[in-house]
Amino acid sequence: MNSQYGHGGRGGPYNNQAASSISHSRGSKLKISAQDLMCKNNCGHYGNEVQEGYCSVCYKLYKQQQQLRQQQYAESPRDNDSFNIFGRSAISSGFATIPKAAKLSFDSLSSPLSGFAKFEEKKRHQAGHKSKSFRSVFRKSPTPSPSKSPDLKATSSKERPSSASSTPNHLGSSSPKMSPQRPQDTEKEQIRNEINTFLLQFPKQIVHDVVVKVKQCEAELTRACRTSNMAVEEISDIAQDFYRNFKGKVDMVPCYQSMTADDKELLMDLIEKYLTISLYKELFSPINTTTDDEDKDLLLQNRIRSLNWITCKHLDVILNERDQQVRDYVFQSINAIIGMDSVKPPQEKLLCITQCSHRILEALGMSKQAPTSADDFLPTLIYIVIKANPTRLQSNINFITRFCNASRLMSGESGYFFTNLCCVVSFIQNMKGESLSMTEEEFEDYVSGRTIPSESWDNYFSESLHSMEEMSNDLIEMKSRHDDFIRNVDVLRKNMQQKQEWVSKQVNVILKRTPLTFKLRKVPTNIDDEDVCSSQPSLPAPLQPVVISKLVKDVNLEPNKEPPPVTPTSTTTELRSSSDRPNSEDNCSNSNQDITATEIQSASQKSEIEIPVALEQEESRDIRGADQVLSSQMSLTDEFLSAEEKSGSEEETFYNEKKVESEAEKSSE
Amino acid sequence: MDSAGGGGDERSGAFEGDDASGGGQQQQQTRSFSFKVVLLGEGCVGKTSLVLRYVEDKFNERHISTVQASFLQKKINVSGNRVTQAIWDTAGQEKFHALGPIYYRHSNGAILVYDITDKDSFEKVKIWVKELKKMLGNEICLCIAGNKSDLERERTVSTEEAESYAAMVGATHFYTSAKLNHNIEELFLHLTEQMITSSLGTERKQTGRRNVVVVEQEQPPSPRPTSKGCCG
Structure with a gap:
């Protein structure tokens, strides 16, 4: 048993009281001991706030007693005069027309109100620390006059849902509308007013008919409820028959045809409301019949x-x-x-x-x-x-x-x-x-x-736990994203390494195939200097060049045009010179520069011949870059041909080589 | 939803003339019907898509504005009669099977949806038909819809089997595709026509509590544009 209660207490929110407190203060005041949920009669069942802390069985008994008491009040002589003397509601109704402030002052002065204010204060206090029923409080609080009690009861039960915000002023202003009895009567009064105002816009004939029919039905239902052994299904049938017949009448009878369809719907709604409100006590889970x-x-x-x-x-x-x-x-x-x-x-x-x-x-x-x-x-x-x-x-x-x-x-x-x-x-x-x-x-x-x-x-209670969980979820997600990132970085790094290796390999291959040597730019040799310093001692005196003047030097150059100032683009002479090397060697024999130049020239010539072969190999090796290689090869051969014609320099070929390389690289990417 | 106001609007101005409930003027009278149609079918057969395609003419979920597809209403005109269809979706999970009778009591029509690529869903339809027949007899009009007809290649329920079964239980069989909007309009129209016929039949008997609200009204002098399927 104990465990069950503990269980119940833990899952408290399914009770009205606790659930409403969830919505008010999320997670703050949710610990309600099992004892608080029990029926006030200590019958072992759970109580309910709506039923003023009683379980449904005890509540019913309690209500019956209350009703009995109220009947006694009702039977006791109570005309308006007596109420004027004792009743607060009557006093207030007498002042219904005066401004609120005046009424308030009256309220604060009047003696019943002091007791009432005390009650209010107590009630608020009660609501503050524990939302129990006010019934017990009410019993304890001293009541100045006996006639006041039903009114107070009505007030308290009416105000209960919003107890914390209620003030004496609010009560004072609301009480004149109330009939001195139960809140049910208030609602009944309201719906009666509503139906009356609604009917005002229609001809008297309709109003009369509606009132008569509804009264009839009400009386019939009341009678049915009073009859013991009357099954609730039969009562329900009475109501349903009435709805159907009345609806049929409204739809068919000529005098109702001045109403619009919407009004008819509304009329039906209002009638239904009126009947169910006025007979709610009898119709809602009736006790005197055979329902369970x-x-x-x-x-x-x-x-x-x-x-x-x-x-x-x-x-x-x-x-x-x-x-x-x-x-x-x-x-x-x-x-x-x-x-x-x-x-x-x-x-x-x-x-x-x-x-x-x-x-x-x-x-x-x-x-x-x-x-x-x-x-x-x-x-x-x-x-x-x-x-x-x-x-x-x-x-x-x-x-x-x-x-x-x-x-x-x-x-x-x-x-x-x-x-x-x-x-x-x-x-x-x-x-x-x-x-x-x-x-x-x-x-x-x-x-x-x-x-x-x-x-x-x-999910509903532990706000911080919940946010913590949310954060940890975020962290997990971030971690996974981080891991992804690291993995991607690794892949990228590996790719880069491979690429580097591949490029260096390619470069090596190409370098092996065509060893790269840099030739210094040729500096135009000053023939005169050369001639002067090295001289040809073997030449006979008249042939020995002699520097006379600048003019003479220029003239002297004319026949010596063979080795012109070598520019990288004009290799015609060099090509020729390589073919008749002995001649050039004779011409500029001891110049170190010249020797290297010719060597490079020959090497470049060799490479020029080799390139197309190498390109063919490249092509077969690398299918991906086939197109580019082919086109580059074409352009290369074109260039080669033109170079043959124009006698392209070795630097040009080197450039082309480089181009092929870079293209191959590009294609491999 | 605008369901509450719907009924009232529909009948406004219905009694403009004198109350003429004379019997012999059937042709001149417009009637208003409101029918309850339950949608039965296993989960994932496309009930929701079917009904949304019918009511909203939309398939892709991103384009659908309604929050819910559990209860939808559509007003149409069928041969001069104004019909309000209330389409009740039901939970198709196996564990809720026992709740079926609560859903389909007092309903005028039922659409039983199965997936042509799913044999089990067709077997489920058979069980429901049996139940419906037991609970409501012949009062209810039945339509069987083989949905997802666009997936013809993956069909596992044979055409002959489905159609012969439907004929046997007195239901009409349709192949529908919510995706391609195929046959859905026809399905609902046929069902509505059936329901009108059957409710006119039962009306003559006038048995007990009616669950169809039939409001007789005179044809307005200038007939309103009877655009089909307009619902304000």
């Missing part, structure tokens, strides 16, 4: 409670709960479905379901980026219902089925979502291990609370 709605509620509530460990994963729900906005939508949908119990007309209950469903669809849309189908929607609704554990779910569903206009329920969006809710309840009741894809033993273990699976609400 209460027991079913309890069963369902316990069942859902035992399933509170279920997570998204179990149901294949695709909600991305890490997203803040998705989580907000989830909370909103939970609040909407919980709110269903606090509204009375079936239409408004349906509206709550529709709102809840829309929030779910929005959350799903954000998680998936695709239109949501029922395949995704239904599991999510199951998940939400399990997490919300709405109060008196079965009773509410039955109430809607019985007293909502059937034609509406069967069509339209709200009908669809309501049907889905029915499916959810049915699924939850029949849930087995199989439906969550786990073994029966495992499922039983979880349901009985023997084993507790990890993190059912973790």
Whole structure:
């Protein structure tokens, strides 16, 4: 037993009270001991805030007692005069027309109010540290006059949802509208007013007819409710028959034809609202008839409670709960479905379901980026219902089925979502291990609370843990990206190395094939100097050149044109000179420069002959660069030919060689 | 969604003239029907694509503006009758199979979708047909849709088998392709026509609670442009 309670306490949020506190202060005040959730009567069942801290059975008993008390009040002589003397509401109503400030001052002066203010303060205090029911507080607080108590009761139960913000001023201004009895009467009054204002725009004939018919139906329903042994299904039939017949009448009878179709719809809605509000107590999970709605509620509530460990994963729900906005939508949908119990007309209950469903669809849309189908929607609704554990779910569903206009329920969006809710309840009741894809033993273990699976609400509670997880996820992603980067760098490095090796190999091959020697630029030799310094002593005196003047030197050069100043582009002479080497050697025999020049010339000649062969080899070796090589070869041969004609220099060929090399490299890339 | 306001708009101005519910003027009367159509089929057979193609005429998920495809409504005109189709998607997973009856009670028509490349999905259709027949008898109009007909080469459900089965259970068989927008309009139109016929048949009997809201109305003097499939 103990473990079960611990379990319940841990999964507290499925209770209204805790769930609403989640939405208010996320994660701050969520530890609620199991004791706080128990019924105030200590009957062993869980209590509920909506039922003022009682479990549903005790609440019913308590309500009956309360009703009895109120009947006594009602029967006691109470005309307006007596209320004027004692009743706060009557006093306030007397001042209903005076400005608020004046009323406030009156309120602060009046003696009942001092007690009331104390009560308010206590209430706020109570709400501050523990959201318990006010019933106990109210009992303890001294009441100055007995006639005030029903009014206060009404106020307290009405104000409960927003207790923290309520002020005496607010109460004072709202009380004149209230009838001195229960809040139900207030709502009844409101709907009556609404229906009256609506009917004002229509002819008297219609108004009269509507009022008569509705009164008839109301009386009939009341009578049916009072009759014991009357099955609730029969009462439901009465209501449904009335809806159908009245709708038929509105559609057919001539006097109603002045109304537009929209107005007709609205009229039907209002009538339905009026009937269900005024008879809510009798119609909603009635006690005096043969229903067992209460027991079913309890069963369902316990069942859902035992399933509170279920997570998204179990149901294949695709909600991305890490997203803040998705989580907000989830909370909103939970609040909407919980709110269903606090509204009375079936239409408004349906509206709550529709709102809840829309929030779910929005959350799903954000998680998936695709239109949501029922395949995704239904599991999510199951998940939400399990997490919300709405109060008196079965009773509410039955109430809607019985007293909502059937034609509406069967069509339209709200009908669809309501049907889905029915499916959810049915699924939850029949849930087995199989439906969550786990073994029966495992499922039983979880349901009985023997084993507790990890993190059912973790995504919602531990904000910091959640952000830590998010960060660690980011880190993991960054690490993987970093690893990728390093791997890429390695690959690149290896590639570069290979490339380098390949290039150097290629260079070596080419160098081996055509050894590269650099020839210094030829410096034009000064023949005169040469002649002067080296001289030809063998020559006879008259032939010996003698420097006379610059003019003479120029003249002297004319016949000596054979070795002109060698430029890299004009090799004609050199080619020729290589062919008649002895001559040139004779001419400029001892010049070291000249010797190297001729050597290079011969070498270059050799290379010029070799190049085409080498290129052919290259071509066969490297198919990839075939085109470029071919074209370069073509251009090369062209150039070679032209060089033959123009007698291209060795530097040109070297340049070409280089070009081939670079092209080959390019192609290999 | 604009579903709530839809019904009202549709019938506005319906009673402009005198209430003429005389029997013999059938031709002059326009009727409004609202039908509930359930969409049954295993997961991944393309139910969502099918219905989105029909309602929105879109296939690619990136182009679809609606957030949801679980409940969609479309208004069309079929031979002078205004028809509102409410298309209810159902969860196709095996674990939700037992919930079927809750979905399809009070429905006027059912579209059973299977994937022609998936034999199992066709077997599932057979189970549903059996259930539907058991629960609703002949009140419900059935259409069987062999979806993904663009994947003809990967077909595993033979044409003869599918069509003979459909004929046996009194359903109409269609080959559809949501991707190519093939036969989908025809499928829904045929189903709607069937539903109109059947609801006119049951209406004469007037049994118990009606689940179809049939509103009789006189043809307006100048007939509105009956553009098919316009839904405001």
